[in-house]
Amino acid sequence: MVSPGAKKQKADERAKYQRLATSIVPKPPLVRNAIVAFVVGGLICMVGQGVMNVFTSRGMSQDEAVAPTLATMILIGAVLTGLSAYHPIGEFAGAGAAIPITGFANTVVAAAMDFKREGYILGMGAKMFIIAGPVLVYGILSGVLVALIRWLYRG
Amino acid sequence: MATKRVGGSTIVYSTPPVIVSAATVAGPKESEGPMVEWFDETVPDDMFGERTPEKAERRFMEDAIKIAIGNAQVLPDQVNVMFAGDLLNQIISSSFTAEKLAIPFVGLYGACSTSVQGLTMASAMVDGGYADLALAVTSSHYQAAERQFRYPIELNIMRKTTSQYTVTGAGAALVGASGGKIKITEATIGKVIDMGIKNPHQMGPAMAPAAADTIFSHLADTGRNPEYYDVILTGDLGRVGAEILLELMVQRGVPLGENYADSGVLMFEGVRGTGVGGSGCACSALITYGYVWKKxxxxxxxxALIVATGALMSPLSWQQGESIPCIANAVVLEA
Structure with a gap:
């Protein structure tokens, strides 16, 4: 049985050490990260806009062009991941590469590539959404909640 | 009453065993670093021509063993026992390799402290008269470790300021009663220390207190000061962990001097995209059996005081919010 005093002493020691560690651990360069994320994320969105303009110039309406634009961006993200080119972009740009839909495609394809070695059923099929899964679950859940609030509010 | 001991946690080998031969096999990223000239074999393809990184890791380990026993001009069946461990679940790299070479096998798990754990056990077997030749082997692989402990390889993830890079490679040491120049004189077995660090991207900060504790115990047990050693080498604290260790030793009143170095820092000095340094079982093995032993x-x-540090968490334990228990084991090598 550990006495309460010893327990407290251990907790104090840990807290003291964690303060020391925090003081030595380098801080993430937040300003740099924010700027790079803005620029790279913005560039990806510009590509998206360019793709959309191609579709609208071929006679599609703005609404009609949304789905094929997203599909194209997902394809680009997936292919870049397959060519091992998206990982370095992510390493450089952080959220700038993760937030656009290309980043979402990356999470699915990266997991698929990794788990393919354990087979198509128990590996790839089962674990493809290991990173993207939570995004889908909570994305759909928050969609339902927001729709519910709107429905209650507007009747 | 055990006689081959001193202090609380240090073994003193009465007839110090020697390293008969040692071998290192390193991957491509490791070969970009300043230590490349000290490795016995460098492999430009980290997949070693295999389909999975797990299979590739075994090839690294197998080659390290073959070179080590080849240099000593012995056959696998002359080796009495092999102590081996790695990072993969159920230490498959070690057991699959042991099956292939048909050497009597004891599996170890000490995370990245395995190299010293193995050397400690192999030396005890030889000193105790239970083996003529004993192997201590360990390996790690960037891709295999990354996918087990962290994320898929191609995922878009930004490195944290404390992230380390798992070393791809393997190191093997053949320990015997005679036939080598470098003796293994003492070993200090560390305690598991957990200072409540929960972030798996902060291995250096998590392991530094364990390293400090083992070094301190070792010096207290043997009545030495840090200057006794030409080199005090930690396993894989990285730049951040090493800085914390230096501070902890100052606080304990035994500051480490210029003779201190960290394998993780040495491994990837000037290599881009490796965070604050190398990590993994092979990190300390490659620097110890490559650089230190050859020097x-x-x-x-x-x-030399070799202190290999290991973080003993699993992906399950940190996902369940547990902090990271760590260990450091030390051996003394003397010429």
Whole structure:
């Protein structure tokens, strides 16, 4: 049985050490990260806009062009991941590469590539959404909640 | 009453075993670093021509063993026991390799402290008269470790300021009663220390207190000061962990001097995209059996304290919010 005093002493020691560690651990360069994320994320969105303009110039309406634009961006993200080119972009740009839909495609394809070695059923099929899964679950859940609030509010 | 001991946690080998031969096999990223000249074999393809990184890791380990026993001109069946461990679940790299080579096998798990754990056990077997030749082997692989402990390889993830890079490679040491120049004189077995660090991207900060504790115990048990050693080498604290260790030793009143170095820092000095340094079982093995052992054989280092550090968490334990228990084991090499 550990006495309460010893327990407290251990907790104090840990807290003291964690303060020391925090003081030595380098801080993430937040300003740099924010700027790079803005620029790279913005560039990806510009590509998206360019793709959309191609579709609208071929006679599609703005609404009609949304789905094929997203599909194209997902394809680009997936292919870049397959060519091992998206990982370095992510390493450089952080959220700038993760937030656009290309980043979402990356999470699915990266997991698929990794788990393919354990087979198509128990590996790839089962674990493809290991990173993207939570995004889908909570994305759909928050969609339902927001729709519910709107429905209650507007009747 | 055990006689081959001193202090609370240090073993003193009564007839110190020697390293008969040692071998290192390193991957491509490791070969970009300043240590490349010290490795016995460098492999430009980290997949070693295999389909999975797990299979590739075994090839690294197998080659390290073959080179080590080949250099000593012995056959696998002359080796009495092999102590081996790695990072993969159920230490598959070690057991699959042991099956292939048909050497009696004891599996170890000490995370990245395995190299010293193995050396400690192999030396005890030889000193105790239970083996003529004993192997201590360990390996790690960037891709295999990354996918087990962290994320898929191609995922878009930004490195944290404390992230380390798992070393791809393997190291093997053949320990015997005679036939080598470098003796293993003492070993200090560390306690598991957990200072409440929960972030798996902060391995250096998590392991530094364990390293400090083991070094402190070792010096207290043997009545030495840090200057006794030409080199005090930690396993894989990285730049951040090493800085914390230096501060902890100052606080304990035994500051480490210029003779202190960290394998993780040495491994990837100047190599881009490796965070604050190397990690993994092979990190300390490659620097110890590559750089330190060879320098000792060349009479440039005469006493080295090798402190391999390991973070003993699993992906399950950190996902369940547990902090990271860590260990450091030390051996003394003397020329």
């Amino acid at each position: 000792m054989c060349q009479n440039e280092i005469s006493r």
